[in-house]
Amino acid sequence: MTKKVLVVEDNDLNRKLFCDLLKAHDYEPQPLGDGREAVETAQSQSPDLIIMDIQMPHVSGLDLIGALKQDAELxxxxxxxxxxxxxxxxxxxxxxxxxxxxxxxxxSVVKFIEEVKALI
Structure with missing residues (x-):
């Protein structure tokens, strides 16, 4: 079964790059451009991994990581x-x-994919 990866990244080019890399390595990326939707999207999509940008408008990636880790299901x-x-x-x-x-x-493309593989 293909592993789902939620990609929370506000920069369009970075989000596309991350999703293209994931697709090329047989993962199913779920792109999300607005961090404010990250917790709700994670709850509805049940990803196997979350890739989180830290510096985003509206909400900090650090705050989102904290919220995700406080949720019993996530x-x-x-x-x-x-x-x-x-x-x-x-x-x-x-x-x-x-x-x-x-x-x-x-x-680094190699490091990025190595980290993804190590986490899933």
Whole structure:
């Protein structure tokens, strides 16, 4: 059965890139451009993995990771955080929020897919 991956990314080009990479490796991407819909979409779609941008308008990816991990039905879904803002201490904050994995932008295609495979 094809594994579903919810891709929460506000940047159209990044979202398309992530979804194209996932499709090329036989995953079923579920693109989402507005983080405000992430928890509800995860509840209705039951993805096997969530790829979460951290810097988005309207809502922080860190807040969304926290909300997903507090939901009894969603907390077991692994989260891979992806961010361009890789300052000192960011990875620790992202992991403390509940993300199982962290990839900085611009992404390495090989590392991106390796992380996806490791989490599913």
């Amino acid at each position: 907390k077991s879904i692994p989260i891979m955080a992806v961010t361009a803002y890789a300052a000192k201490g960011d990875e620790e904050r992202i992991r403390a929020a509940g993300a199982e994995s962290y990839v900085s932008k611009p992404i």
